[in-house]
Amino acid sequence: MAQELVETLKEKLGDKVKSIVEHPERRIFITIDPQDLIESTKIIVENMKGRFLIISGVDVPDGIEIVYHYSLDSGGEIVNLKAKISKSSPEIDSVSPIIRGAQWIEREVSDLLGVKFRGHPDMRRLIVSDDWPEGTYPLRRDYKG
Amino acid sequence: MKKTLIPVGPYHPLQEEAEFFQLYVEGETVVDMDVRISYNHRGIEKLSESMTFNQIPFLVERVCGICSASHPLAFIRAVEELAEVDVPERALYLRTIVNELERIHSHVLWLGLAGHFIGYNTVFMWAWRYREPTLDLLEMLTGSRINYANAKIGGVRGDITDDMKPIIIKTLDELAKPLEMITKAVLDDPVLHARLKGVGILTNEAAKDYCVVGPTARASGVPIDVRRDDPYVAYDRVDWDVIVEEEGDVFAKAVVRLKETFESIRIVKECLEKMPVGPIDTEVREVPPGENVGRVEAPRGECFHYVRSDGSNRPARHKIRAPSYVNVPSFKASCIGESIADTTITLASVDPCYSCTERMAAIDRGSRSRTFSGTDLVKLSQEKTRSIMKSMRVKRTLVDETIEKIMSM
Numbered sequence: 001m002a003q004e005l006v007e008t009l010k011e012k013l014g015d016k017v018k019s020i021v022e023h024p025e026r027r028i029f030i031t032i033d034p035q036d037l038i039e040s041t042k043i044i045v046e047n048m049k050g051r052f053l054i055i056s057g058v059d060v061p062d063g064i065e066i067v068y069h070y071s072l073d074s075g076g077e078i079v080n081l082k083a084k085i086s087k088s089s090p091e092i093d094s095v096s097p098i099i100r101g102a103q104w105i106e107r108e109v110s111d112l113l114g115v116k117f118r119g120h121p122d123m124r125r126l127i128v129s130d131d132w133p134e135g136t137y138p139l140r141r142d143y144k145g
Numbered sequence: 146m147k148k149t150l151i152p153v154g155p156y157h158p159l160q161e162e163a164e165f166f167q168l169y170v171e172g173e174t175v176v177d178m179d180v181r182i183s184y185n186h187r188g189i190e191k192l193s194e195s196m197t198f199n200q201i202p203f204l205v206e207r208v209c210g211i212c213s214a215s216h217p218l219a220f221i222r223a224v225e226e227l228a229e230v231d232v233p234e235r236a237l238y239l240r241t242i243v244n245e246l247e248r249i250h251s252h253v254l255w256l257g258l259a260g261h262f263i264g265y266n267t268v269f270m271w272a273w274r275y276r277e278p279t280l281d282l283l284e285m286l287t288g289s290r291i292n293y294a295n296a297k298i299g300g301v302r303g304d305i306t307d308d309m310k311p312i313i314i315k316t317l318d319e320l321a322k323p324l325e326m327i328t329k330a331v332l333d334d335p336v337l338h339a340r341l342k343g344v345g346i347l348t349n350e351a352a353k354d355y356c357v358v359g360p361t362a363r364a365s366g367v368p369i370d371v372r373r374d375d376p377y378v379a380y381d382r383v384d385w386d387v388i389v390e391e392e393g394d395v396f397a398k399a400v401v402r403l404k405e406t407f408e409s410i411r412i413v414k415e416c417l418e419k420m421p422v423g424p425i426d427t428e429v430r431e432v433p434p435g436e437n438v439g440r441v442e443a444p445r446g447e448c449f450h451y452v453r454s455d456g457s458n459r460p461a462r463h464k465i466r467a468p469s470y471v472n473v474p475s476f477k478a479s480c481i482g483e484s485i486a487d488t489t490i491t492l493a494s495v496d497p498c499y500s501c502t503e504r505m506a507a508i509d510r511g512s513r514s515r516t517f518s519g520t521d522l523v524k525l526s527q528e529k530t531r532s533i534m535k536s537m538r539v540k541r542t543l544v545d546e547t548i549e550k551i552m553s554m
Contacts, residue, residue, distance in 0.1 A: 024226040024437055026375070051369070052356045054471075056451045056464035067464075069438060069451065076375030078438050080451075101356030101471055127183045139191060 002026050002077050009079070012043050026077045034066075034083040034092050041081070041095050044070050050079060052099045057109040059140045064090050064113055085115065094120040112139040166476070166492065168507040170517075173484045176510065178477045193463040198224055198298060198432055201463070205450075206292050208467060211254065213292050214240075214247045215443030216450070216465065221298050222377055223439030223452040228298075228432045236300035238420035241379040242313075243286060243295050244441070245409040245416075249320070250279040251444035252402040252409075255496050259399060262489045263340055264527030267548045268327075275323065278316045285309060300426025310417050317410045323551040328403045330547035337544060339533045341396040345491030347479040348393055355475035358468045359446020360401040361495045365393035371442035383415040393479075395487075395494040402496075431458070443468055445496050469497050486529040489522045 006022050009030065016036040022028045032040050044050040050070035058065040068081040085092050094117035096103045106117040107126035114137040117123065125132070137143060165184070169177040189208060193201055202217035209216065218240060225232060253276040260268025280290040287293035287303055295301050305313075331337055347357070352365035362369055370387040372380040388404040390397035434456040440449045446468030453462040472495040480491050485507050507517040517525070534542065 023435070024229075027226075027438055029436065051353075053447075053449050054451075054464065054466040056462065058453065058462045067451065069449065071369075071374075071447075073369050073374045078375075078440075080436075080438065099356070100354040101474070104470065104474055105466075127186055129183075138188065 002028065002075065005072070005075065005077055008048075012047060013040055016040050026075070027080070028077060029080045029082060031082045031084075034085050037068075037081075037083055037095065038093050038098070041068065041098055044079060044081065045098060048072065048079075049074075052095075052101050053078070055102065055105045055109055057113040057115060057139065059087075059113060060084070063087055064115060066092060066109070066115065068095065090114055091116040091118060093118050096120050111137075113137050114140065166506065168480065168485070168488055168517075169510045170485055170507050171509070171511045173486075175480050175483050175485060175488060175507070178480050180473065180476070182473075190463055190465055193460060193465075195459065197458045198460065199458075201460070202297060203294060205465065206294065208465060209443075210291050211247070211251045212443040212445060212448060212467065214244045214295070215441045215448040216467070217294075218244065218296050218378070219439040219441040219448045219450040220452065220463070220465075221296055221439070222441065223437040223450050224298050224432055224454075225429075226439070227435050227437040227452070227454060228429055230299055230429050231427060232300055233424045233427055234421050235304075235423045236425045237378040237382075238416045239301045239303075239305060239425060240296050241383075242305070242413050242416050243283065243293055243301075244378070245412045246279055246283050246286075248409045248444045249317075249406055249413075250276050250283070252406045253279070253320075253324075255402055255444075255493075256399070259395075259490065259493055262493050262523055262526050264530040265337075265542070265544060267545050271323075271327075271548050271551070275320055278320065282313055282316055285312065297426065299429040300424070302426075304425050305417075305420075313417060314414060317413060321407065321410050323554075324403070324406060326547050326551060327544065328407075330544045331399065331403065334543040336530065336534055336537060336539055336542045338396065339537065340530050341394065341399065341490070342392070343394055344487050345395045345479045345483060345494055346393045347475055347495075349391075351475065351478035352393065355478060356471045357446070357475045357495075358471055359443070359496075360388075360398055360405065361446060361472045361475065363387070363389045364397040364401045366391040369447070371440050371447050375440060377441065379416055379419075380412070382419065383412050385412050385415075395490055398494040398496075431456070445469055446472060469495070473497050484529075485517060485522060486525040489519075489526045 002022055010017055010020060016032050018031040020030045050072055053069040053071055056067040063084045063086050065082055065084045070079045094106055096106055097119060104126055106120050109115050110117060111125055111127040165181060167179045168175050193204060196204060201220055205216040205220055206213045253272050257269045257272030284290050287295040295303055347365045349366045352362050352367050368389045373387050385408045388401050390401055432454045434454050436453040438451050440447055448468055449466040451464040452460050455461040476492050480488050483491055
C-alpha cells in the first residue's frame with residue numbers, strides 16, 4: 001500500500017484534490033478541477049519527480065475526462081491525474097510548455113476527441129489526415145464511422 | 146481524352162521519396178527535423194471498445210510485430226489487477242520466458258539492421274540468421290513465431306514440457322557464445338568507435354524532456370526499467386541486472402541492447418530452473434467496474450495501457466501507448482547538428498517499432514536544389530564507414546573478422 005505517498009500527495013496538492021483513491025495497489029487516481037491543472041502538474045513533475053507517461057482522453061456522458069498518467073519510478077507507483085471538461089466547450093491548458101514529451105499526445109487528443117489545449121506550441125494534426133473533416137472526432141461516442 | 150490524376154502517396158511501393166521524416170539540411174548538417182505519422186493508423190483503441198476483454202489480447206498483439214508479447218501482457222496486467230485475479234505461479238514464469246525470448250530476437254534483429262545501415266553487412270547476415278533459432282523456440286512454445294497469443298486473462302495457454310527445457314537451453318547457449326565474441330569485437334573495434342561514438346547523442350536532459358523509455362533512456366543514463374521498478378510476472382523472482390550507459394550516443398545504445406540480450410538469456414535459464422509445477426491458468430468470471438493501468442518493459446521500452454471498465458464484458462476505454470511514441474520524437478534532439486550521413490543510424494538507434502528509417506527525406510534548405518531520399522541517406526551512412534576504414538587503413542573490421550571466425554567454427 002502506498003499510504004504514505006497518498007498522504008504526501010494530499011499534503012502537496014492541498015485543496016486542489018477533489019478526490020484521491022489508491023486502487024489497485026500503487027495506482028493512485030486523483031481528481032482535480034481543470035483550472036488547477038498547471039499547478040498540480042508542476043507539483044507532480046517538479047516537486048515529486050513524476051515521469052510523464054501519456055494522456056488518455058475519455059468521452060463520458062457529462063463531458064470529456066482528461067487523464068494524465070505519471071510514473072514515480074523509485075517506488076513503481078503510477079499517479080493518474082483526472083480533470084473533466086465540458087463537451088460544449090472542451091478546453092484545457094496545455095502541459096506541453098512544462099513537459100516537452102506531452103506535445104504529440106495533446107495533438108492526438110485534439111484530433112480524436114476535439115479538445116483544445118490552450119498554449120500548445122504546435123497544434124498541427126497528428127493522427128487524422130489533412131483532408132479529414134473538421135468537427136469530426138473519431139473517439140467520441142457519437143462518431144459514426 | 147480524359148486525364149486521370151493518380152496520387153502516389155508515401156506508401157507507394159515504387160516510390161523512393163518518403164514523407165515521414167523531413168530533415169532540413171544546410172550543406173552536410175541537419176538544422177531541423179519534422180515528422181509526420183499516422184499513415185498506418187488502424188483505429189485499434191476504438192476497435193477495442195467493441196471487443197470483449199478476452200478478445201482484446203488478440204487485437205493488441207498486432208499493434209507491433211516485435212513487441213507482440215508486450216502489448217497483450219500490459220493490457221492483461223491492468224485487467225487482472227482490477228479483477229483481483231490470482232495468476233498461478235507457473236504461468237508467471239511461462240509469461241516471463243516468452244517475453245524475454247521476444248526481447249532476444251528483437252535486439253538481435255536490431256543489431257542486424259544497425260549493421261546494415263552502417264555498411265557492416267556481415268553483421269546483418271549473421272544477426273538475421275542467428276535470430277532464427279529463437280523464433281523457432283517461440284514457435285515450439287506457443288505455436289507462432291510472431292503474435293504468440295500465449296498470455297490470456299488468468300494465465301497462459303501453453304505449457305512447457307520437460308523435454309523442451311534442454312532444447313531451449315541449448316539454443317540459447319548456441320546464440321550466447323557467438324554473441325559474446327561479437328560483443329567483445331564491438332567493444333574493441335576502432336572503426337566502430339570512430340563511426341558510432343559521439344554520434345546521435347541524446348543527452349540525459351533531453352532524454353528526460355522527451356520522456357523517453359527503454360534502451361533509448363538507459364543509454365542516456367536514465368535508469369528506468371519496468372521489470373525492476375514495477376515488477377510483474379516473475380522478474381522479481383529471478384536475478385538479473387538493469388543495463389545503463391551514460392554517453393547517450395549510438396554506440397551506447399548498441400552496448401545496452403547487446404548486454405541486455407545476455408541478461409535476457411540469464412532470465413530465461415533461471416525461469417526454467419525455478420518454475421514450480423502447477424496450473425497455468427485460473428478462471429476469471431468478470432471484470433468489475435473501475436479503472437487501472439498496466440505496463441510492461443517491451444524491447445523498445447515501457448509499453449503502457451489504461452483500461453476503464455463499466456462492469457460489462459467490454460472496456461469503456463482502452464488507451465495504448467507504445468514505447469516508440471515517446472522515443473521517436475526524441476530524434477529531433479539527437480539529429481539536429483548531426484551530419485546527414487549519421488541520420489539513418491541515429492534514428493535506427495531509438496529502434497522505432499516500424500522501419501521508419503526508410504521513410505526519411507532530407508531537404509537542403511540552403512540551395513533547395515538537392516533532396517536526399519531514404520535510400521540516399523543509407524548509402525551516405527555506409528560510405529562514411531568506408532571512408533573511416535580508408536583513413537584508418539583498415540581493409541576488414543574487427544567485427545567482420547570475428548564474424549568470419551564464427552561462421553567457420
